[in-house]
Amino acid sequence: MSKPVNNLEKIRKSLNRRNRAEKRFRWYGLVAVLIGLAAVAVLFTDIISKGHGAFRITYMQLEVNYDQDLIGINNLTDPEQLMLGDWQAIPKVALRNQFPDVSGRKDKRNLYKLVSNGAGFDLKDRLLANPLLLGTSETIWVLTDDDIDTYYKSWLDGEPYAARLSDKQVTWIHELHDEGKIRLQFNSNLFTRGDSREPEQAGIRGAVMGSLLTLILTLLLSFPIGVSAAIYLEEFAPKNGWTDFIEVNINNLAAVPSIIFGLLGLAIFINFFHIPRSVPIVGGLVLTLMTLPTIIITSRAAIKSVPPSIREAALGMGASKYQMVLHHVLPLALPGMLTGAIIGMAQALGESAPLLMIGMVAFIVDIPGGFSDPATVLPVQIFLWADSPERAFIEKTSAAIMVLLSFLIIMNTSAVWLRKRLERRW
């Protein structure tokens, strides 16, 4: 009678092994989930740690004199004089007065590089807003150059980075710092200006406006068309080969790479219909075609979730099929459709590949005001800045990403909220 004992032994051994395998398998799963979560965490910390600095920028205090002879103007209303005036001379003279010991051409040139080369134009705008300042002096904070900004921030953080600065410039910055004449301020330029080659003057306003215009057009086109298509397919379409063909097409379009839509836009809208490049109209049309499948699919799901009893009740009361759809099915399915539309818009907001194809990568300084003004969009702006060699653009890019991500988070949470709030369970 030794056999059963042996079996029990065998089973116990194998049970141990199987339980260990069970534990290991569970660990693999846990590790996989943790890898995913770690990726989210690393991505967000990386972007935030790189980008938080861009919301503040370095300004320095200067005693500026709006001297008429220096600028070369005598009349603030003459546009020609305003255009030809030597505005950059104001901060230059102010810098020389601040550091009277500096002499020699090379040193002077380095000195002038402390302030942003847009500082003169900022002063011009200030002068035009307050014409009485002409001929007087005032103490004012002016924008510094991006290299100064990068150095000053990194120095404050304890890891000075002086790549392109000369030793003299660094000493000047420290002198200014000791006198309290250099400081970080909130970077309002980031939100009020368009793109620029100079990192300290570049802002995302133009890209945000471009995104907004493109999205408005996309929403105006894709929501009504998508909902109509969904209504047709769910409520009216006969079950035949043509309907099946439409369905196959929609499902496939949802999985076609976005860049293909860019090729379509380039070949059809630009080369065939001759719509100009870089304008929100083309961007909106391409993104409409791209988001349409998403909106149709989610709208169909929303229509499907309305119980048949409601339709039957409406038809029983003598409503026509259209009245049934318009008065009963559509209002009940609307929250689900809106959720789908928001998700589709979030997808369109983050999309950049098809927009590269239709020329929305151009360098555009002006803030677009209409659907036919050349524009770029936020993700493409991020792409352009990420490609720029200046170090200061890294934090700008990260800041723009933070803005884009916050838009997306707002959109997605509002979609979730809308679904929870308005969706009915039958």
Add this chain to the structure above:
Amino acid sequence: MQATNILFLILGLGCFAFYLGRGRSLAIAKPLGGIRHLHSLPSYYGFHAAIWCALPSLILLSLWLVFDDLLINSMVMDALPDIDAPTDAASYNLLLNKIANIADGILPRTAENSALIAAADQMINLRVISRWSLTALILTLSLVGLTWAWSRTAQLFRARPVVERVAENLLLACACLAIFTTIGIVFSVMFESIQFFRSVPFFDFVFGLDWSPQTAIREDQVGSSGSFGAVPLFVGTLLISAVAMIVAVPVGLMSAIFLAEYANKTVRSYVKPALEVLAGIPTVVYGFFAALTVAPFLRDLGASFGLSVSSESALAAGGVMGVMIIPFISSLADDVITAVPQSMRDGSLAMGATKSETVRRVIIPAALPGIVGGIMLAVSRAIGETMIVVMAAGMAARLTANPLESVTTVTVQIVTLLTGDQEFDSPKTLAAFALGLMLFSVTLLLNIFALHIVKKYREQYE
């Protein structure tokens, strides 16, 4: 008048027609003793009038906008004196652009030859005539439609069926837009690709081993042979996609299994949305992350082991792409795993199998077709992914299977060939469309096959 103004004019007329039609039906109904004596509700008569007023004009407007430029251009070019008339398509377009720019005031009028200025003037004239005749035509058409609808409105006129039939056709047209989009994609890439294959033989393109799309501007230029062998691009694309899949498939699949079979409800309700955050992040953000954080990190890591890792390595681009695809695979796998009937789990557990054995021996085999379909969809997404590779992968076509080196992909080349200014009919730009054709066909096949598997599998358990 501007096209948008005409559009608003039509819409305004439509609203006006709605009120007229509705008012007329009400006026007819009043002496009869109320609207119950009409065949349809008054608003249907309004819609009937609005449709007749606005729909023909809208169709006319869209046709006009499509064709008037073409017509004007050919009229202007026909009127050019013979000496200036261009001989081939390229110079034709160049001259046309020049005339259009003079007409728009972009090019100065001075210093141009008088024939061109005359042509530009003619163009301006024709444009004005076109717009005004369009406005006049549309006004007439709307008013004729309105009168027709007005005259048809009567007590027993069946307005509802008419309106509903038109509405159904409009809905059908919206649904068919998906088909038109597909056709549009096929045509736009086909057309240019055929032109491309005229100058570069198809087999040289598909099987050629050398990719350097710079065509020579001068005859004797060095290093600009303009060879279009796409194999290095295909290999690069596959390499990066393979790296992405190696990251995404195990992680996505295991996390789906963990969330579906092991995690309790609370954990699931927090972890699932957190993972799906990865799917909502724009690809340009992943590209930035790959190019500025992951790639330098891998390069330094490799250097500390004495390996030379390129700063545009396939590993960085593919790895980050894999992270992007994790939620895609995990949510698809989650769907199919939860669709496996509970009875199969219960049966396996009742036979004494542990949970992991149930998963490996019962659930995975049952869910396999769906999982494979999901993975194929993920592969198609990896192949077509653009921004990550544009920002983090290289530009130079290199035929290698080493993920530490820099490779380029089909999408990267499409973007580099088509951004920037170049003439449109050079083989260089046309090559982008040929690559697009390849990309579209491969992803289309993958998608059709995968969707077919997923759908068939779903029906099995429903």
